[in-house]
Amino acid sequence: MAEQDKASSTAKRAAKPTINDVARLAGVSKKTVSRVINRSTLLNSETRERVEQVIAELGYVPNPQARALALRRNFLIGLIHDNPNAQTVLNVQQGILEALQGTEFELVVRPVDRRSPLMLEDVRAFLNRQRLFGVLLLPPISENDVLANLCDELGCRYVRMGSAQLDDPEHLVASNDREAVREATTYLVDQGHRLIALIEGPRGFRSAAERRAGFEQAIEAAGIELPRNYIAEGNYTFESGIEAANRLLDLGPPPTAIFASNDEMAAGVVHAANQRGLSVPENLSVIGFDDTAIAAHIWPPLTTVRWPIIPMARSAALKLVGSPGDRTKAAAEPSFFLSSLVRRASVAPPRQ
Amino acid sequence: MAEQDKASSTAKRAAKPTINDVARLAGVSKKTVSRVINRSTLLNSETRERVEQVIAELGYVPNPQARALALRRNFLIGLIHDNPNAQTVLNVQQGILEALQGTEFELVVRPVDRRSPLMLEDVRAFLNRQRLFGVLLLPPISENDVLANLCDELGCRYVRMGSAQLDDPEHLVASNDREAVREATTYLVDQGHRLIALIEGPRGFRSAAERRAGFEQAIEAAGIELPRNYIAEGNYTFESGIEAANRLLDLGPPPTAIFASNDEMAAGVVHAANQRGLSVPENLSVIGFDDTAIAAHIWPPLTTVRWPIIPMARSAALKLVGSPGDRTKAAAEPSFFLSSLVRRASVAPPRQ
DNA sequence: GCATACACTGACACCGGTTTCCAAGTATGC
DNA sequence: GCATACTTGGAAACCGGTGTCAGTGTATGC
Known part of the structure; x- marks a missing residue:
């Protein structure tokens, strides 16, 4: 790094070495340099060393635009999502970037509006x-088969993250939501609760259906009769959690425990309880799902199901781009993750 | 290079029309098509119409990689950040994407670790x-002058978001944090508080210094003597808010109101108060800063300073890429935004 | 009527890589 | 010793756009 003065920035850019510079200084052809870059085996080790030395001296970096043009594909991974939870989205971004670390790939984000006709x-x-090289689909939009087909149709690789058998293993990274919710609900039962309500996600989503199924299985296994109106619908937002909680707590008899299908809604439940002068967990037990930051940050800290979203995102990204140096290893990436209960302070035995 | 892709997907990609196809069908040269795409004025309107019609028929879309190569710059905007708050980061992404809507630019995210020597x-x-076409720098890393200089040195445009006179207007989008904090603190004084403490951000950050200055100005203007130990340091995380609150509440006399320099820390204060059996706002008034989702979602809802981060991000992105069709308008983009107090339920007069 | 200016268009080189094809050099088989 | 196969490296085409510059056709000036 010689002194970099305030020369015009164009000059600086122009000074960037190209493959031609490397070839000239190494006394070989462009193609040979290209072979070195792409680790072709058809190369004399002596030639390779010489080229590598010149590359190091010049600080040469291949131009991704030129490669993208020649290879007919770029090195961008798209993240398409409509997840309302900021922490979840950021965790996913983090997981993807961990997988992309050290590669030439970059992450392009693309939030979409599920309800927009456009x-x-x-x-x-x-x-x-x-x-794009490929895209990652985050729930809930990942459950949209039309979207996945569109990617396929346009020749774009994709991997969906989800909670059920949405797609071939090649295109899917999933978690065992149903079992995890069953475990969480059973925990409420074991604490002595019999009046247990559910706030589920929007109808029509498989993730919502999976979580509901786990809930119902646990209730049934405990021999509890589940009133129809003990299942309320939310849309994964904090506000919808408040509304659903108010509907449930207005019932007679009101539930002594509520399982909410994500942490945001669970936080809404706690909020609604506080507004009514009910104390959590003394008067109402609450369990959430996701274990995002909000779960630990509200009072009382939320018992919740930890959804291993970061490893899932990392795995999904690896599935897309393949392990460095070995394209085939991608398929071997685990595509199934286990969620587990995190016990904090929002659950207690019911008052009697 | 084992087996090739499925023929179908290759065929689909290959079927994509290029500028040559358009030129041939329209009976003009590549260059003329290029002129149509780039809205050159030196064009017969008849020719333009014919070309545009062919473009529409073919569904032709210019290849960004080829353009990037020819123009020596791509159409990617980088977001470099180390902000610990997920909601803030996502809001910023949203604001940027709003500005990029309808353009050919895409957003590439790049979280960094401020503390890493690498x-x-x-x-x-x-x-x-x-x-990259350019990068956006989010606080707190946007305050790092070395980083900004690095961008400049590498010939990369940049715009910094921040709260003070960090840089030339061309490179800066700022907000009036100092005045907003003064207003918020004055509000506490007006409610009757005399024992008011501050949890500030990490020393060495201008944003932290600005907010502290606003706080001190208000305290001084009210003729209140500020004990040294009424200023505690946090690092903008929830946990640091808890710790700082505990330190403050252990003092004699403890403060009756705490201003925290962001919502996360304010939520930590509420959390710590609850743990101690103190009720907010009856025993302790709390004000935050940012107005992220957590402010409305905890109990009680947090009085806070609304930081207009989405418009700021939008403005920063526009400053970078220029208004569509008019590059000069970019400089005219407003670069100063006003933060204002949002009154919710975490402030009350002190008990006496 | 002719020179000049101007508007429009196209041929061609170029951006910085990869790929195809071929030639030269070397090792091996008979 | 010669034919053949295999390695290695280079020339040129190509990916799909944009910039330069020259050429054509028309309007204007005198």
């Missing part, structure tokens, strides 16, 4: 414009 | 590899 056209334009 | 080298490698 959503599919937006994504189509996006995929058509940028010829 | 941080600067990481960023250098990132900028050298991808030749």
